[in-house]
Amino acid sequence: MIAVEGLRKRFGDRTVLDGIDHRQERGQSVVLIGPSGCGKTTFLRCLNQLETPDAGRITIADVTIEAGGRVDRERQRQLRLRAGMVFQQFHLFPHLTALGNVMEAPVRVLGRPRDAVEAQALGLLEQVGLSQHAGHRPGQLSGGQQQRVAIARALAMEPAVLLLDEPTSALDPELREEVRDVLRRLADEGSTMLTVTHDMQLARDIADTVLFFHAGTIVESGPPEQLFGDPVHERTREFLRSVRD
Amino acid sequence: METHCVGPARRDDEAGRPKRGRGARSLAWLLVLLVPFFGGVGAFKTSAADAWDEVSRAGILRYANDAEGGAPYIFHPPGSPDQLTGFEVDLAAAIAGRLGLKPAFVQNNWDVILPALNQGGSFDVVIAGIEWTPENRAKVALSRPYFAFGQQLVVRADATGLDSLDALRGKRVGVLSATASFRMLEKHGGIDARVYQDNVNYFRDLESGRLDAVLTDTPIARVNLAGNDKLRRAGPPFAPGFYAVAVRPGETALLARIDGAIDALLKDGTLEKIYRKYDLWDDGQAALTAWKPGGETTAEKHSALKEWGTYLPILLRASVTTIWVTCSGMALAVVLGLGLAIVRLYGPAPARWAAIAYIEVFRGTPLLLQIYFIYFGLAQQLGVRLSAGFAAVIALGLNYAATEAENYRAGIEGVPKGQLEASLALGMKRRLALRRILLPQALRISLPSVTNDFIAMFKDSSIVSVIALVELTKEYQIRAIDTGDYVGLGLMTAGIYFAMSYTASLGARALERKLGHDRR
Numbered sequence: 001m002i003a004v005e006g007l008r009k010r011f012g013d014r015t016v017l018d019g020i021d022h023r024q025e026r027g028q029s030v031v032l033i034g035p036s037g038c039g040k041t042t043f044l045r046c047l048n049q050l051e052t053p054d055a056g057r058i059t060i061a062d063v064t065i066e067a068g069g070r071v072d073r074e075r076q077r078q079l080r081l082r083a084g085m086v087f088q089q090f091h092l093f094p095h096l097t098a099l100g101n102v103m104e105a106p107v108r109v110l111g112r113p114r115d116a117v118e119a120q121a122l123g124l125l126e127q128v129g130l131s132q133h134a135g136h137r138p139g140q141l142s143g144g145q146q147q148r149v150a151i152a153r154a155l156a157m158e159p160a161v162l163l164l165d166e167p168t169s170a171l172d173p174e175l176r177e178e179v180r181d182v183l184r185r186l187a188d189e190g191s192t193m194l195t196v197t198h199d200m201q202l203a204r205d206i207a208d209t210v211l212f213f214h215a216g217t218i219v220e221s222g223p224p225e226q227l228f229g230d231p232v233h234e235r236t237r238e239f240l241r242s243v244r245d
Numbered sequence: 246m247e248t249h250c251v252g253p254a255r256r257d258d259e260a261g262r263p264k265r266g267r268g269a270r271s272l273a274w275l276l277v278l279l280v281p282f283f284g285g286v287g288a289f290k291t292s293a294a295d296a297w298d299e300v301s302r303a304g305i306l307r308y309a310n311d312a313e314g315g316a317p318y319i320f321h322p323p324g325s326p327d328q329l330t331g332f333e334v335d336l337a338a339a340i341a342g343r344l345g346l347k348p349a350f351v352q353n354n355w356d357v358i359l360p361a362l363n364q365g366g367s368f369d370v371v372i373a374g375i376e377w378t379p380e381n382r383a384k385v386a387l388s389r390p391y392f393a394f395g396q397q398l399v400v401r402a403d404a405t406g407l408d409s410l411d412a413l414r415g416k417r418v419g420v421l422s423a424t425a426s427f428r429m430l431e432k433h434g435g436i437d438a439r440v441y442q443d444n445v446n447y448f449r450d451l452e453s454g455r456l457d458a459v460l461t462d463t464p465i466a467r468v469n470l471a472g473n474d475k476l477r478r479a480g481p482p483f484a485p486g487f488y489a490v491a492v493r494p495g496e497t498a499l500l501a502r503i504d505g506a507i508d509a510l511l512k513d514g515t516l517e518k519i520y521r522k523y524d525l526w527d528d529g530q531a532a533l534t535a536w537k538p539g540g541e542t543t544a545e546k547h548s549a550l551k552e553w554g555t556y557l558p559i560l561l562r563a564s565v566t567t568i569w570v571t572c573s574g575m576a577l578a579v580v581l582g583l584g585l586a587i588v589r590l591y592g593p594a595p596a597r598w599a600a601i602a603y604i605e606v607f608r609g610t611p612l613l614l615q616i617y618f619i620y621f622g623l624a625q626q627l628g629v630r631l632s633a634g635f636a637a638v639i640a641l642g643l644n645y646a647a648t649e650a651e652n653y654r655a656g657i658e659g660v661p662k663g664q665l666e667a668s669l670a671l672g673m674k675r676r677l678a679l680r681r682i683l684l685p686q687a688l689r690i691s692l693p694s695v696t697n698d699f700i701a702m703f704k705d706s707s708i709v710s711v712i713a714l715v716e717l718t719k720e721y722q723i724r725a726i727d728t729g730d731y732v733g734l735g736l737m738t739a740g741i742y743f744a745m746s747y748t749a750s751l752g753a754r755a756l757e758r759k760l761g762h763d764r765r
Contacts, residue, residue, distance in 0.1 A: 050666055073674075081672040091667035095685045095760075105671035108681060157671060 001026045001192050002047070002161055007056035007067075009042055016042045017053065018216035024161075027190040031203040031224075034213030035239055040196045043213070044163050047194070048083040049076040061160040081109075084154030088166040090146045092138040098125060098149045099134040102156045110157070117156075124152040128182050144175030148182055162186070164195040168202055180205055200243055204228065212236045295498035296369050306341040306348050307368040310334075311355035315444040316468045317523040318374050332464075335519045336391060336510075337372045340490070343506040356423055356442065356722060359384050360731065362491055370492050370503065374462070376425045377487035384729055388490040388503045391516065392525075393532040395482030396426055397466040399459040401451060401475060407458055408480035410436065416457035419447030419713065423726040425486055426460045439633070439713040440723065445469070449621065450713070451476060453630050462486075464525050471524070485532065549724070549733035556724060557737060563720030564741050570637050570716060571706045575699050577642025582649025583684075589650065590657060591679070600650070607647035612708055616640040620712040637709035645698060652694040656687035689760050696753035700746045717741060 002024040009017040016039040024030050032040040045051040047058060053067040061082045065075055092101050102121040106112050125131050128148035138146050147167060154162060167183065168176040180202050187193060187206040197203055203210055203224060210227040212220040212235070220233045231237050300306060310319045310333055319331035329350060341348035351368040353361050362371050362385060375381055377390050400407045407413055414435045420427045422440045430438040439456060441447045448469050450456045459466075463482050470476055490507070492500050510516045511533055520526040549556045589600040607615070620636040623629040631639065660683050668678035707718030715723070721738040725731045 048670055050670065077669075077672055077674065080670055083670075085667075085670035087663060087667065087670075089663055091661075091663035093664065093667070093682055093686075095689070104681065105673065108677055109672045153671070 001028070001061060002194065003057075003059040004047070005057045007043070007046060007053050007058065009039075009046060009051060009053045016216055017046065020056070020216075020218060022211075022218070024192065024194065026192055028208050029187040029191070029193040029195070029206050030209045030211060031207035032194070032196045032211045032213055033198070033200070033203055033239070034219075035242075036198075038213045039216045040213045041165055044085075044165050044194065044196050047163055048080045048085055050085075081157065082160040084157055084159035084162045086147070086150050086154050086162065086164040086167050088169050090138070090143070090150045090170070092146050092150055092153070094138050097135050097137055098130060098141065098152075101138070101149055102153045105153070106156050121152070121156055124155055125149070127155075127185075128152050129178070142175060143171045144178045147171065147179050151179075151182055151186075161192040161194060164193065164197075166197055166199075167195065168197065168199045176202075198243070200228070200240075212239065214239075296493065296496045297498035297502060300346065300369050300499060301344075304346055306337070306344065306346040306370065307351050308337045308341075308348060308370050308372045309351045309353040309358055309362065309368040310337075310371070310373040311358065312352055313443050314355055314373065315465075317464050317525060318444075332392075332519055332523045332525060333372050333374070335522070336516075339510050339515050339519065340372075340503060340506045343509055344502055356726065359491060359726075360729075362493060365493065369499065370490050372490050374488050375491045377489045378425060380428070380727065381491070384494075385491040386494050386496065386500050388492070388500060389507050389538065390487030390489045390533055390536055391507050391511075392464075392488040392520070393529045394462045394464055394486055394488065395529060396429060396484040396486075397461055397463045397482050398479040399448070399451065399461065399466050399470065399476055400457070400479045401454075402477045404457070404477075404479070410460075413458055417455070419450060419456045419459040421447075421461065421465075422719075422723060424462070425484070426462065427723070428727070429484060430460060440710075440715050440719065441713050442711055446621065447713070448473075448476065449624070453624050455624075455630060455632065463527075463529070464523075467525065468523075482529070485529065487532070487536070549728060549730045549737060551733075553737065556734060559724065560717060560720055560734075560737055560741055563715055564717045564745065566634075566714060566716040567703065567706050567718075568745065570634065570641065570709060570714070571699070571702050573638040574641030574645065574706070575702055577638065578645035578649045578698075578702075579695070581642065581646035583653055585646060585650035586653035586657065587679070589654060591675070604647040604650050607644050608651075612640065612644050612705060613711065615644055616709060616712060619643075633709075633712045633714045636712055637706070637714050641702060641706060641709070645702060648698055649695065652691045652698070653687060655694070656689075656691035657683055659690045660686045689757075692753065692757055692760070696750060696757075699753070700749050703742065703745050703749065 002022065004020055004022040007017050007020040008015070020043060032043065034040050042051055046053045047060065049065065052071065055067050057064060057066050058079070060079055063075065063079045063082055065072075065079055093104065096104060099118070099121055102124055103114070103117050106117040106120070107114055122131060122134060125134050128151055130145060130148055130152070133141060133145060138149070141149065147170075151167075164183070168179050171179060176199065180199075183193075183195070183202065184205050193206065195202070195206065207224045209221055210224050211218050212227065212231070212233070214235050220227065220231060220236050227236070228240065231240060312319055312321070312329060314320070317331055318333045319329055322328055322330045334350070337348045337350070353368070355373060358371050358373055359375070359381065362368065371385075375385075375387065377387055381387060398408060398410075398413075407416065410429070410433050415437065417437045417439055418430060419439050419441055420430055421444060422442055427438065427440065430436050439447070439450075444461070444465050447456060447459045447461075451459050452475050458479065466478060470478065490503050492503065507516075516533070517526055517530070520530065585600045585603060588596050589604070592600065616636065619640045620631060620633065623631065664682055664686065665678055668682045669675075673682070706716060710716055710719035710722075717738060721734055725734045728734065
């Protein structure tokens, strides 16, 4: 479902991604952990072309983009349609209601009929526990509620994979559980997810596989019990000790 | 009154110092400016004696005129733009010479030349085609006449049947602001009077078909019709009148000397020589010799506040023009500005440069210049004849579009970057993201600045009066000159402006509240 080969990205002199290879099957939930600035968010943003990689090849479902050469905006868009994105800071559209946020892209981008989209959107809001808040604007919602709307918004496009960039980091600790709860259910239902997070609780809950990122490379990967319980690399152990403290 | 503010300054003079003390002088100035404002014109006298003492001591006769007045009164001769000539320039020199003085020209806007005289200070007399009328005699002291003129109708050469005021009912007639011609049209009624600030542009507008006729003084008609085969006089001159020199009320000694000088110049043929030089001498000037001083002036004093029932409706009618010019101008500015902002931010390079050039040019040049260019320039060079109202809306709209474009650009750039990323991540094209996500948020950000500009335009719209559109400020000017009541009418006019701006800002605040849901 996701195939990445030799992905490289530099910002100025700094190499952020140093030849990443990654494969992920349908229904698999992968979590990326690692110290700040190790390149995990850049990796996620390269996947849906919010950053343009310098080298490498990205395939999501049936769309492949090869880095280098002219940017093909239409192909980028096709790739993005297959990869739903959830941001750390939610980025809900403040001038639209929760329902409007969820309906906007299916109606405007996919051109689906409004009533069908509305029914689907209300269903999604119910799934994330917000059917009571469909008419509220983002400014009237808590952070946790906003992030759940953002997840519903991404799901409404029925993407092949869901990319989540630190989905609980901007939330107060007591609000994180409501978002984790939604993501746990998605993982259980067999969604293909790739999540960047510092929230180890979330990583344990939803990961089939955990990747440990360091200095632009994947240092170690494995199922959560193994990676958290018995990490192979010294770097991984150091990192896990630091987040436990 | 005897120990008035300029007293100390005068003592300096008596002590033999050539120049007055600076401090005392600026204080005197301040009071001179304030006293007529609060105390009324009549309460002010410059000194115990008369301006004549001062004039004769200085040896200079400072006379005011408006160089914009044009030929034959006062103008820059073709080819010598830094010189001044005209029959009033020659006349001023002759009067001064007769009195053993040197003439010194002081420029003053003609519209307000009499109030400026009464405020004292920068000139001693006005020699600027001031008409010998009861209205003017109520404001200033007038000398014996130096020129006899009549009212002349001017029409296009091919016009027929438009040779009297009665025939001009419902027609557009150009007229100079604050003149006997204007008052004549007003009294006559039923004529669509278009008020101009100068003696030249109404002839252009008559030629180009924006006017059906011009009513003006005979000397103006004579000079402007010479060598012009597109226009002709319609009917003989009528309603004879005189021009006279104006001095401040009560300055009898100065006035007596001016009267004497004009008398002498008339008798020794100097006046005739001057007027012949400008081809102005005609049989009508015989009236100068026959002239006898009239009785006391009978023009009544007006108080706009007491007669509000008369003046408020007049001002309100003018404010309708202000409102529609402003609202249409702003509508144009908003639409055009939005287009400019988008092209500037997202257009291909050449279009982007063009948008930047537009914005810088229209922001960086005066609105007044742009109005002249659009109204007169286009008609002259391209034959594009916009009506005054239309030209005003276009000029205000084009000018403000530059400002609005920058408001919107700031608004668009003020939308967090994450909004575009979220839109793109959902598969939106940039155009769709701009229209549905960025612009609605950007407009909310820009709204306070746009409101500000809207209110500013209510006030800026007064500039359009230069192209013969009588809006609120112009109407105020006309009525204030007529009645001399600058304060009462000013308060009324300010009140109307305030009501318009305040309504606009209340509306904008309501709109901001309505759109402001996204902010907690």
